[in-house]
Amino acid sequence: MTEPASEATVVSLDEHRATRTEPAPIDLTKPAPPADAESGEGAGVDVVDLPGNPLADWLTVPDTPVLPVWARSWTSVRENVTALGRLTWWHTRYHFVRTPKYLFKTVLLAARGFYRAFAGVWPWMSAREQSATVKALRAQSKLRPEDIDLAARHQAAYAERTRSRRWRFGIAATGVAAAATGVLLADPLLQAGIAAAVTIPLAHLGRGEETRLLDQAAPPLRVDMSAQQLNEALRAAGLLKSGGGKDEKDLPRVSCTMGPVRDGRGWSVIFDMPRGGGKTASDVLAKREVIAQELGVDEIQVIMSRVRAAKGGNAGRVSMWVADDDPYLGTPNPSPLEKAERFSIWEPVPFGQDARGTRISVPVMWQSMFFGGLPRRGKTFTQRLLTAAGLLDPYVRHYVADGKGGADWMPMKAVAHRLVMGAEDDAIEALKAMLAELLAEMERRFALLRDLPTSVCPEGKLTPEIVARYNLPVIFVTIDELQEYFTAMEREDREQVINDLCRIARRGPAAGFVSNFASQRPDAESVPPKLREIITIRYSTQVVDRTSSDMVLGKGKAAQGADASVLSEEHKGVGVLVTGPASYVTVRADYLDGPTFAQLCRKGRALREDAGQLTGDAAGDVTAAADAAGITVPAIVSDVLEVMRHSPRMFTTDLLAGLVNIDEDTYGDYNAEQLAAALEAAGVKRTSKQVKISGSNGAGYQRRDIEAAVPAEILLSAGR
Numbered sequence: 001m002t003e004p005a006s007e008a009t010v011v012s013l014d015e016h017r018a019t020r021t022e023p024a025p026i027d028l029t030k031p032a033p034p035a036d037a038e039s040g041e042g043a044g045v046d047v048v049d050l051p052g053n054p055l056a057d058w059l060t061v062p063d064t065p066v067l068p069v070w071a072r073s074w075t076s077v078r079e080n081v082t083a084l085g086r087l088t089w090w091h092t093r094y095h096f097v098r099t100p101k102y103l104f105k106t107v108l109l110a111a112r113g114f115y116r117a118f119a120g121v122w123p124w125m126s127a128r129e130q131s132a133t134v135k136a137l138r139a140q141s142k143l144r145p146e147d148i149d150l151a152a153r154h155q156a157a158y159a160e161r162t163r164s165r166r167w168r169f170g171i172a173a174t175g176v177a178a179a180a181t182g183v184l185l186a187d188p189l190l191q192a193g194i195a196a197a198v199t200i201p202l203a204h205l206g207r208g209e210e211t212r213l214l215d216q217a218a219p220p221l222r223v224d225m226s227a228q229q230l231n232e233a234l235r236a237a238g239l240l241k242s243g244g245g246k247d248e249k250d251l252p253r254v255s256c257t258m259g260p261v262r263d264g265r266g267w268s269v270i271f272d273m274p275r276g277g278g279k280t281a282s283d284v285l286a287k288r289e290v291i292a293q294e295l296g297v298d299e300i301q302v303i304m305s306r307v308r309a310a311k312g313g314n315a316g317r318v319s320m321w322v323a324d325d326d327p328y329l330g331t332p333n334p335s336p337l338e339k340a341e342r343f344s345i346w347e348p349v350p351f352g353q354d355a356r357g358t359r360i361s362v363p364v365m366w367q368s369m370f371f372g373g374l375p376r377r378g379k380t381f382t383q384r385l386l387t388a389a390g391l392l393d394p395y396v397r398h399y400v401a402d403g404k405g406g407a408d409w410m411p412m413k414a415v416a417h418r419l420v421m422g423a424e425d426d427a428i429e430a431l432k433a434m435l436a437e438l439l440a441e442m443e444r445r446f447a448l449l450r451d452l453p454t455s456v457c458p459e460g461k462l463t464p465e466i467v468a469r470y471n472l473p474v475i476f477v478t479i480d481e482l483q484e485y486f487t488a489m490e491r492e493d494r495e496q497v498i499n500d501l502c503r504i505a506r507r508g509p510a511a512g513f514v515s516n517f518a519s520q521r522p523d524a525e526s527v528p529p530k531l532r533e534i535i536t537i538r539y540s541t542q543v544v545d546r547t548s549s550d551m552v553l554g555k556g557k558a559a560q561g562a563d564a565s566v567l568s569e570e571h572k573g574v575g576v577l578v579t580g581p582a583s584y585v586t587v588r589a590d591y592l593d594g595p596t597f598a599q600l601c602r603k604g605r606a607l608r609e610d611a612g613q614l615t616g617d618a619a620g621d622v623t624a625a626a627d628a629a630g631i632t633v634p635a636i637v638s639d640v641l642e643v644m645r646h647s648p649r650m651f652t653t654d655l656l657a658g659l660v661n662i663d664e665d666t667y668g669d670y671n672a673e674q675l676a677a678a679l680e681a682a683g684v685k686r687t688s689k690q691v692k693i694s695g696s697n698g699a700g701y702q703r704r705d706i707e708a709a710v711p712a713e714i715l716l717s718a719g720r
Helices: 013-019 074-096 099-126 128-138 145-185 188-206 227-236 281-286 288-295 379-391 410-414 425-451 464-470 482-488 491-511 546-553 594-611 622-629 635-643 652-662 672-681 703-707 712-717
Strands: 255-262 266-272 302-306 317-323 349-353 359-362 368-372 396-402 418-421 474-480 513-519 537-540 574-580 583-589 649-651 690-693 696-702
Touching: 074 099, 099 188, 227 255, 227 266, 227 288, 281 288, 281 302, 281 317, 288 302, 349 379, 359 574, 368 379, 368 491, 368 546, 379 396, 379 474, 379 513, 379 583, 379 594, 396 425, 410 418, 410 594, 418 425, 425 474, 425 482, 425 491, 474 482, 474 491, 482 491, 482 513, 491 513, 537 546, 546 574, 635 652, 635 672, 635 703, 649 652, 649 690, 652 672, 652 696, 696 703
Parallel strands: 368 513, 368 537, 396 418, 396 474, 474 513
Antiparallel strands: 255 266, 266 317, 302 317, 349 359, 349 583, 537 574, 574 583, 649 696, 690 696
8 A cells, every 4th residue: 555645746737738748740641651660660561672672563452342333233234235145136136127128239349340350451452552563553653663563563463362352252152152041040049149259249349448348337326435434414413513623634523433334224323522622422312213314214214323331332323224214214124923823911012113123022011001193093003913912812811902992893792891992981881891891800900919918929010920829910901082072071081081090001910910001192181291201112103293293202302313303104004113212213104904903813713722711891792702613603793782881772873973983984984774684684683773872862773683683602701
């Protein structure tokens, strides 16, 4: 134990600061000094002593990749090989259609070559040099003796050469004629070969310096990108500083970490915005339209996204792909679900492809979804893709409501536990009852999950094991044309339904509820913001402007690049998919038409019958039971039963309106007399032509009269 100091020591801070030695500033532009082996200073730092080192030039070589950009991954190699194949195929087709032109051109060049060959050989055959000398001597007025002797010798030589060459020419002509006769009698393939062997050399002799046999083929690349063009486009968009009289070399430029390189059907580039300019990757995404205009393309061809830190990016790094043409046009891609026998809803659902052909799948468990956009742009077809995946999983229970009440969702009556069609008063009551049933089921499940041990339910959520053990199927809630319900409801009912939907979308995922909502008009009146804002996955087909796009996809998404207003009328089945706060992609959804969807519904019914999971309305559906038994129910009977699904009786006018809503082409011209005749022909016998509804009497039908036209064994199997 130390002794305590007898006196306290007072230290002057001013004197201490004066005697303290400040470390020398570090120049980061110079290499670090070498370590002192004796003193140990600088030890632990790897330093190369470059001055005087004979290997200095080798040691300072930058660590650059050996392979070019296009050869650094199998994906890039495959895409470039594919592009080479497409280019070769294009050249083949280009020159093939011009073959007649090339043949005609070859014949003309061969004729010119023959003329040139004959003109070159004729002086030798005609001994022109001898005749010219003789003519020159004869032209002289006075001939010297030696000239006369020279002229005589030349004339004798000329006569001799002419005589021998004429014999050779005759023999050659005879040989050519014999060869031509033999060619005419030869096999056609041999004739073609001989003709080519003669024509091609003559055509080569007949061509000139500027003459080309083949046309110059220029592949129709609509976009040709370079780093210079990229910098000019960003500068025009205000993302890089302009010249202002400065030399172009002194202007700020982007740093390309990859490309621009050919990538599939377009150009790919990854670049960093220069520091000091105050511009980020988000600023680049917001200027998509201007950049596309400067590159000479449509904005639909420009696909841009941020490169996040997980992929080696930063706040200023942008990945951009510019397509040669519109990547979302062409023949639709059939859905893989079309040929699938089963599907697990716990797996991501195949949804479509992006601009570069990459497969896009959507995980639906623990999620809620909202679809919006203009009519007749493929919104309902796309929404059905997710519901179709649930059809192929027998442990998925479907609740479906269609505010339009058309034919799009009619096949679901073979599978759906609850099916509400239309937005009439009885349908609205059925929707309210369906939501009440869903909320009661949700609370029952939460109570059950709370009581389960953590070994069975570790996270308090539904699992595939719990589904099988406790018979708690995943519940798929599909509601299309939400705006039809909200506009048809009274204010109190509307608020109640909105609150119920919000509870299902907010709390339901943990209990195994998957919400799948859609609306044509995603405004505040049709779909309130408090419902839209709790939806996790959103998809929008074409809309009229950026404001409408933000209503579907979320506030501020258009400024980030997720803008559905750039889509055109030709982009049916194409939309912007938002899967998170900063995750979006433009997707061309897979195609699943009505007949295929109906086939999947029948397959889903068979799967549920085998698994003992056919419940609710589907278990009592007369038409589906008849189909399963191989008995055909007249279409008019099945359609009338569908319209009267929620009503024991209905006025004729309302019944006709419902039939038109189901199939306007068939029932658009029907009147009361035609309807009565069609039902009578189908075996319907009316016990009364008048019905009483809400105290009012009128012409109408009883549902029991319609059901009486169905065979008894079908009604028994349907549970009626």
